[in-house]
Amino acid sequence: MNFREIVNIGGAFESVIDWLVDNMSWFFKGISTAISALLDGTTAALNFPPWFVMAIALTALAWWVAGRGVAIFTALGFFIIWYMGLWTLTMSTLGLVIASVIIALLIGIPVGIWASKKNVVWNVVRPVLDFMQTLPAFVYLIPAVLFFRLGPVPGVVATLIFSLPPAVRLTNLGIRQVPKEIKEAARSFGSTSRQILFKAELPVALATIMAGVNQTIMLALSMVVIAGMIGAGGLGNEVLRGITQLRIDLGFEGGIAIVILAIFLDRVTQALGNIAQKKR
Amino acid sequence: MAIIEVNDLYKIFGPNPKRAIPLTKQGMTKAEILKRTGCTVAINDATFSIEKQETFVVMGLSGSGKSTFIRCLNRLIPPTQGDILVDGENVATMDAERLRELRRYKMSMVFQHFGLLPHRNVLGNVEFGLEISGMEKSQRREKAQRAIELVGLDGYEESRTSELSGGMQQRVGLARALANDPEILLMDEAFSALDPLIRTQLQDELLELQAKMHKTVVFITHDLDEALKLGDRIAILGPDGRVRQIGTPEEILSRPADEYVKAFVQNVDRTKVITAGSAGGHVPSIIYPRDGVEAAIRVMERNNYSTVFVTDASRVLKGLITIDDAVSLRKAERQGAGKENIATILHDNVYTTLATTSISDLLTAAIKTNYPIAIVDEEGVFHGAVSRAAIIAEVSKSSDNSAVPVQLREINGSDHSREDE
Numbered sequence: 001m002n003f004r005e006i007v008n009i010g011g012a013f014e015s016v017i018d019w020l021v022d023n024m025s026w027f028f029k030g031i032s033t034a035i036s037a038l039l040d041g042t043t044a045a046l047n048f049p050p051w052f053v054m055a056i057a058l059t060a061l062a063w064w065v066a067g068r069g070v071a072i073f074t075a076l077g078f079f080i081i082w083y084m085g086l087w088t089l090t091m092s093t094l095g096l097v098i099a100s101v102i103i104a105l106l107i108g109i110p111v112g113i114w115a116s117k118k119n120v121v122w123n124v125v126r127p128v129l130d131f132m133q134t135l136p137a138f139v140y141l142i143p144a145v146l147f148f149r150l151g152p153v154p155g156v157v158a159t160l161i162f163s164l165p166p167a168v169r170l171t172n173l174g175i176r177q178v179p180k181e182i183k184e185a186a187r188s189f190g191s192t193s194r195q196i197l198f199k200a201e202l203p204v205a206l207a208t209i210m211a212g213v214n215q216t217i218m219l220a221l222s223m224v225v226i227a228g229m230i231g232a233g234g235l236g237n238e239v240l241r242g243i244t245q246l247r248i249d250l251g252f253e254g255g256i257a258i259v260i261l262a263i264f265l266d267r268v269t270q271a272l273g274n275i276a277q278k279k280r
Numbered sequence: 281m282a283i284i285e286v287n288d289l290y291k292i293f294g295p296n297p298k299r300a301i302p303l304t305k306q307g308m309t310k311a312e313i314l315k316r317t318g319c320t321v322a323i324n325d326a327t328f329s330i331e332k333q334e335t336f337v338v339m340g341l342s343g344s345g346k347s348t349f350i351r352c353l354n355r356l357i358p359p360t361q362g363d364i365l366v367d368g369e370n371v372a373t374m375d376a377e378r379l380r381e382l383r384r385y386k387m388s389m390v391f392q393h394f395g396l397l398p399h400r401n402v403l404g405n406v407e408f409g410l411e412i413s414g415m416e417k418s419q420r421r422e423k424a425q426r427a428i429e430l431v432g433l434d435g436y437e438e439s440r441t442s443e444l445s446g447g448m449q450q451r452v453g454l455a456r457a458l459a460n461d462p463e464i465l466l467m468d469e470a471f472s473a474l475d476p477l478i479r480t481q482l483q484d485e486l487l488e489l490q491a492k493m494h495k496t497v498v499f500i501t502h503d504l505d506e507a508l509k510l511g512d513r514i515a516i517l518g519p520d521g522r523v524r525q526i527g528t529p530e531e532i533l534s535r536p537a538d539e540y541v542k543a544f545v546q547n548v549d550r551t552k553v554i555t556a557g558s559a560g561g562h563v564p565s566i567i568y569p570r571d572g573v574e575a576a577i578r579v580m581e582r583n584n585y586s587t588v589f590v591t592d593a594s595r596v597l598k599g600l601i602t603i604d605d606a607v608s609l610r611k612a613e614r615q616g617a618g619k620e621n622i623a624t625i626l627h628d629n630v631y632t633t634l635a636t637t638s639i640s641d642l643l644t645a646a647i648k649t650n651y652p653i654a655i656v657d658e659e660g661v662f663h664g665a666v667s668r669a670a671i672i673a674e675v676s677k678s679s680d681n682s683a684v685p686v687q688l689r690e691i692n693g694s695d696h697s698r699e700d701e
């Protein structure tokens with residue numbers, strides 16, 4: 001009997017997963033239902049208006065926050081997407097991104113706040129984040145598939161885990177960077193901890209937190225494409241089809257649509273961050 | 281009446297700080313204690329009280345524990361041991377709710393680097409404290425507006441604070457602290473980050489505000505000139521975190537408690553601190569028209585003065601009479617020129633000053649005139665006089681001996697010892 005058979009790392013992991021799947025299925029079912037609902041909601045909302053109404057709405061948003069240049073790009077970009085016949089797929093990818101990011105921020109920002117307040121928490125969270133960020137993206141697909149099978153739900157789960165770290169990191173950083181005198185000033189006027197957080201720390205840290213939100217969105221988009229491999233749907237599927245069927249045209253068109261979506265999301269969220277910054 | 285009483289206050293930073301207290305009592309230095317226990321002694325056994333409506337300045341060099349001390353007063357830093365009684369209530373032990381009330385309604389703080397909220401405009405910053413205490417919007421607008429006017433920021437309500445100069449930003453900080461009309465203002469090096477000119481201006485404005493509002497101000501500074509200018513009383517912190525001396529500016533200058541304080545105040549320009557009132561004093565005067573020339577001469581002879589001040593019945597200064605004029609007037613009277621009126625020999629070209637004017641500001645007048653300078657109040661009532669000799673004596677006391685001019689013959693001659701005074 002060799003050593004590998006006595007201490008079998010992979011085997012141990014497998015039995016943990018098995019146990020979880022056997023005993024915690026109610027838990028994963030619950031999560032699955034919640035994520036499905038959110039995902040259906042966002043996708044339905046995005047696909048509800050006719051394509052040109054949606055495109056105009058997104059262009060208006062771009063104009064409002066990021067200016068004319070980005071607005072022109074947006075109008076053109078979404079027109080090309082429609083022209084390539086990828087509108088519905090693009091909207092379902094956007095839906096996946098939005099659903100994942102909403103959950104990632106709902107988890108990441110509070111954890112970031114908590115970590116900024118307690119060094120103990122930060123000391124635990126930081127190595128976990130480091131670990132999460134060094135793992136190749138594909139690795140997230142495995143537990144997601146094990147717990148949630150195939151489809152968009154494990155896609156969202158893998159995506160939200162992959163995109164979570166910057167939200168935590170930059171929220172923590174932003175709050176820790178708030179000048180000591182501002183925190184002291186808020187406290188010296190008799191603020192409660194809540195008041196300090198909401199009236200002083202979060203507003204002052206907003207620009208940094210927005211940078212985290214931007215990074216989370218970009219990571220989510222990149223992961224959503226990979227999640228196509230487990231049947232998450234959307235543009236990822238299209239690219240995957242291009243690769244597996246050696247259809248260069250399909251893969252290229254899907255890729256273009258992803259790039260357009262990426263640039264749109266990046267510019268708009270960055271502009272939001274700049275607005276937060278300018279207010280200082 | 282004391283509004284703040286500090287009793288046996290210690291603040292020690294580091295692990296298990298209480299164990300360092302006995303060591304300070306054994307007389308170990310800050311460095312020794314740090315080496316032995318890893319604890320930094322910031323405040324070492326401070327006991328004193330701060331009176332209602334006074335400006336109490338705490339001064340010391342960098343690291344002497346000034347910021348720590350002022351933060352103990354509103355417990356931004358919890359003291360290690362000792363009591364801080366504000367209106368008889370112990371800040372060190374009060375519960376969180378009570379502490380918040382104290383900070384909301386009784387004590388406000390102004391910070392060295394302003395501590396303003398960058399995402400709010402001037403009005404939003406000034407409103408902050410009122411908002412925290414849950415005041416309703418229209419009411420806090422009104423109060424904030426009043427505070428803004430008080431510090432001369434009207435018209436800047438909508439400005440972003442980052443667009444303002446340092447001096448203006450600190451005005452915002454001051455307005456924010458004044459908005460809820462607290463009894464006590466804590467100011468931690470509030471003017472230290474400002475240019476000298478702006479700094480002087482804000483000091484003057486604080487004095488003006490103080491004359492109107494009569495807050496109890498605890499002011500921290502490392503600048504002795506600032507301490508002397510603003511403080512009704514000054515506490516000097518030594519580098520060991522101990523209070524070395526507490527007293528009025530004049531007490532500290534004229535009777536430094538130990539070598540440390542002495543070294544500290546050595547380089548101060550005394551003439552800027554010693555006032556007319558303290559260099560001069562009460563002198564006899566005569567009342568016109570009740571007293572005649574005989575009375576004037578008698579007063580001068582008895583006191584060995586060559587002049588005497590004349591006031592009216594309600595002691596408002598009328599002028600001054602010299603002994604020479606008085607004697608010749610008496611002679612003329614005796615030679616039968618009839619009863620002469622002393623009004624004819626009254627000089628009204630005497631200089632007058634307020635008791636609070638500093639000696640340095642009197643020097644020019646002292647050089648120009650031959651008479652003592654009269655001390656009067658705002659109503660012109662006569663309170664005494666300061667002689668030219670006293671002014672020059674104060675000035676020469678504060679001059680540096682090595683730079684005193686020497687007569688030519690002393691340098692050339694065989695006698696190398698300088699004429700002493």
Ligand SMILES: Nc1ncnc2c1ncn2[C@@H]1O[C@H](COP(=O)(O)OP(=O)(O)OP(=O)(O)O)[C@@H](O)[C@H]1O
Nearest residue numbers: 293320321322341342343344345346347348349502
């Ligand atoms: N949080 C802290 N932890 C450990 N030591 C501290 C802490 N805060 C202050 N000290 C130490 O306590 C002493 C007093 O510091 P404090 O900031 O009160 O001095 P200060 O008189 O305000 O100095 P400055 O003029 O530099 O502001 C210093 O030796 C400092 O190093």
Ligand SMILES: [Mg+2]
Nearest residue numbers: 346347348469
């Ligand atoms: Mg300080």
